[in-house]
Amino acid sequence: MKMNDFRKTETNQIKRQAARGHYDRETIYSILDEGYVCHVGFSLGNQPYVIPTLYARSENSVLIHGSAVSRMLNEIDKGIEVCVTVTLVDGIVLARSAFHHSMNYRSAVVFGTGRLIKEMTAKVEALRKISENLLAGRWEDSRKPTDKEINVTSVIEIPIREASAKIRRGDPVDEKKDYELPIWAGVLPVETRFGKPIPDSKLDAQIPVPDYLETE
Amino acid sequence: MKMNDFRKTETNQIKRQAARGHYDRETIYSILDEGYVCHVGFSLGNQPYVIPTLYARSENSVLIHGSAVSRMLNEIDKGIEVCVTVTLVDGIVLARSAFHHSMNYRSAVVFGTGRLIKEMTAKVEALRKISENLLAGRWEDSRKPTDKEINVTSVIEIPIREASAKIRRGDPVDEKKDYELPIWAGVLPVETRFGKPIPDSKLDAQIPVPDYLETE
Numbered sequence: 001m002k003m004n005d006f007r008k009t010e011t012n013q014i015k016r017q018a019a020r021g022h023y024d025r026e027t028i029y030s031i032l033d034e035g036y037v038c039h040v041g042f043s044l045g046n047q048p049y050v051i052p053t054l055y056a057r058s059e060n061s062v063l064i065h066g067s068a069v070s071r072m073l074n075e076i077d078k079g080i081e082v083c084v085t086v087t088l089v090d091g092i093v094l095a096r097s098a099f100h101h102s103m104n105y106r107s108a109v110v111f112g113t114g115r116l117i118k119e120m121t122a123k124v125e126a127l128r129k130i131s132e133n134l135l136a137g138r139w140e141d142s143r144k145p146t147d148k149e150i151n152v153t154s155v156i157e158i159p160i161r162e163a164s165a166k167i168r169r170g171d172p173v174d175e176k177k178d179y180e181l182p183i184w185a186g187v188l189p190v191e192t193r194f195g196k197p198i199p200d201s202k203l204d205a206q207i208p209v210p211d212y213l214e215t216e
Numbered sequence: 217m218k219m220n221d222f223r224k225t226e227t228n229q230i231k232r233q234a235a236r237g238h239y240d241r242e243t244i245y246s247i248l249d250e251g252y253v254c255h256v257g258f259s260l261g262n263q264p265y266v267i268p269t270l271y272a273r274s275e276n277s278v279l280i281h282g283s284a285v286s287r288m289l290n291e292i293d294k295g296i297e298v299c300v301t302v303t304l305v306d307g308i309v310l311a312r313s314a315f316h317h318s319m320n321y322r323s324a325v326v327f328g329t330g331r332l333i334k335e336m337t338a339k340v341e342a343l344r345k346i347s348e349n350l351l352a353g354r355w356e357d358s359r360k361p362t363d364k365e366i367n368v369t370s371v372i373e374i375p376i377r378e379a380s381a382k383i384r385r386g387d388p389v390d391e392k393k394d395y396e397l398p399i400w401a402g403v404l405p406v407e408t409r410f411g412k413p414i415p416d417s418k419l420d421a422q423i424p425v426p427d428y429l430e431t432e
Contacts, residue, residue, distance in 0.1 A: 011263055016283050037305055037319070039255040041266035047227055050257035050266050050301040052323050067232050085266040089253055092351055092410075094429075098358040099365040101347065103253070107268050131317065135308055135404070142314040143394055149315040171416045178359055184423050185416040188351070194308075195405030200387045207400050213310075 011111055012162040022165040025060075031108040031165055032057040032086055036134045040064060041083040044075060055084070056126075056133035058157070062110055063117075063126045065155045073154040076114040082158055084110040092188040095172035096181045102172065104187060108165045114158040120147075126155045137212030227327055228378040238381040241276075247324040247381055248273040248302055252350045256280060257299040260291060271300070272342075272349035278326055278374045279333075279342045289370040292330040298374055300326040308404040311388035312397045318388065320403060324381045330374040336363075342371045353428030 005023040006012060014021030022028065038055040041048060051072055055064045062084050066073050076082055091104035117123045124145065131139040145153070172185050197213045199205075221239040222228060230237025238244065254271040257264060267288055272279045278300050282289050292298055307320035333339045340361065347355040361369070388401050413429045415421075 016286055037303060037321075039257075039266050039268075039301060039303070041255075041257040041264040041299075043259040043262065043264050046259065047297050047327070048257040048259050048264055048299045050255050050299045050325065052255075052301060052303040052321070054319065070232055081263050083257075083264045083266045085255060085268060087253060087255070087268040091414075094351070094354060094358075094413075096359055097361070097365075098343065098347055098355060099361045099369070101350070101354070101358070103270065105253075105268070109266065111263070127314065131314055134317070135310070138310060138317070139314060142310075142317070142399060143312055143397055145313070145315045149313075153315070171418070179418055181359055182420070182423055183358060184413075184426050184429070185419055187414045187416075188429060189411030189414060190408065191411045192406065192408045195407045197310075197400075198307075198403045198405060200401040200403075202387070202395055203401055204398070207398055210400050213400070213404060 006163045009162055012109065012164040014164055014166055017166070020166045020168055022167060027167070028108045028163045028165045029057060031088060031106050032062065033133070035086040035088055038062070038064070039085045040072065041085065042072065042076060042080055054130055054134055056129040058126065058129050060160050062158045062160065063130055063155060064158070065127060065130055065153055068152050068154045070154060073116070073156050076156050077116045079113050082112060082114055084158060089190045090169070091190050093168070093172045094185055094188060096174045096178040096183040096185045100172055100174050102168060104168050104170070106165065106167045108163060110158070110160050110163045112158045112161040114156040117155045117157050120150060123150060123155050126157065127153065135212065137210070141210055222379045225378055228325065228380040230380055230382055233382070236382045236384055238383060244324045244379045244381045245273060247304060247322050248278065249349070251302040251304055254278070254280070255301045256288065257301065258288065258292060258296055270346055270350055272345040274342065274345050276376050278376065279346055279371060280374070281343060281346055281369055281371045284368050284370045286370060289332070289372050292372050293332045295329050298328060298330055300374060305406045306385070307406050309384070309388045310401055310404060312390045312394040312399040312401050316388055316390050318384060320384050320386070322381065322383045324379060326374070326376050326379045328374045328377040330372040333371045333373050336366060339366060339371050342373065343369070351428065353426070357426055
């Protein structure tokens with residue numbers, strides 16, 4: 001374990017395909033910084049819930065936001081355990097054998113507990129970070145939130161207590177004898193990209209597409 | 217509630233943005249059938265976990281698979297509550313106000329408990345369905361699993377007990393007075409597609425790319 005690694009525990013340790021496990025902050029943070037939709041897991045009683053939402057990383061925390069009356073955010077503020085997972089899919093791994101098919105992906109799984117950010121300046125800064133993580137440059141261009149809008153919004157900060165990443169890259173790995181089979185094998189890349197911006201039907205046609213939306 | 221809807225309960229009911237909630241099987245199944253990576257949520261003690269994995273829908277069940285020694289699959293087989301979420305991101309919704317930024321997305325959240333499929337024929341058929349949901353046509357083309365490979369694989373079937381979908385589509389919705397602001401607004405589409413297949417470095421160059429991989 002290096003100084004900058006998260007400690008391996010019963011909670012965050014990768015047991016299946018252990019060689020794909022990573023515990024260093026650089027790897028985990030890079031996955032969190034590339035994604036913008038996370039899946040938040042929490043349980044109420046014995047019922048688990050997994051909810052997709054926008055997020056940002058800030059230092060060693062994950063920030064999420066929503067309505068001030070959101071059940072998820074208010075339950076998290078009570079101190080229940082939370083798991084936040086970010087998955088980036090890079091490709092479908094086509095082995096010669098059905099058994100060795102796989103995905104190329106990078107996932108980060110974060111464990112911790114969260115608390116509401118109540119102080120106004122910190123709250124607005126957290127909202128700005130979530131916005132910038134979604135689309136850099138947009139926050140400055142948009143009409144900033146009013147006090148009323150901030151008050152009906154909750155922001156939760158989840159300091160990362162434990163975390164791990166799991167990464168698979170590269171070619172399929174087949175059984176030695178299967179390499180002789182006349183079956184195409186390789187990786188089908190999965191590409192996620194922004195398309196051409198679609199103007200709001202009510203947009204004044206004089207307003208140009210901003211530079212930060214130039215997607216090609 | 218229509219005959220073909222899932223019943224609204226405390227567990228599956230969409231409370232935030234209730235107008236975006238859907239409970240009919242057609243909508244929920246169509247989201248499950250379009251995705252291929254789900255996020256499985258479960259708790260051990262009070263610790264939630266959210267794990268990405270491949271899946272398929274079969275009738276009113278979700279099928280997932282993994283190693284026979286997978287902790288997740290073996291815990292699910294004990295009958296703990298499971299939540300399976302599939303999220304399809306369609307676009308980033310850029311409102312004039314920071315407050316009204318949003319995502320266009322379709323998500324399905326499924327609740328139930330799972331059990332291992334132990335009978336060999338049913339197990340292979342479930343594996344075939346997961347493979348076909350990932351890439352139709354591939355199963356027939358690949359070397360089928362041996363009994364040994366099937367025995368070291370677990371397949372879990374989770375009958376869908378409760379479910380809901382949440383969908384947002386279309387233009388941003390701004391405050392009336394904000395429509396006069398000189399700010400570009402609209403939707404930045406998010407497109408996920410397959411790229412050009414990358415042959416395995418050990419592939420016999422005589423083997424052609426199969427038709428079901430033609431991505432353009």
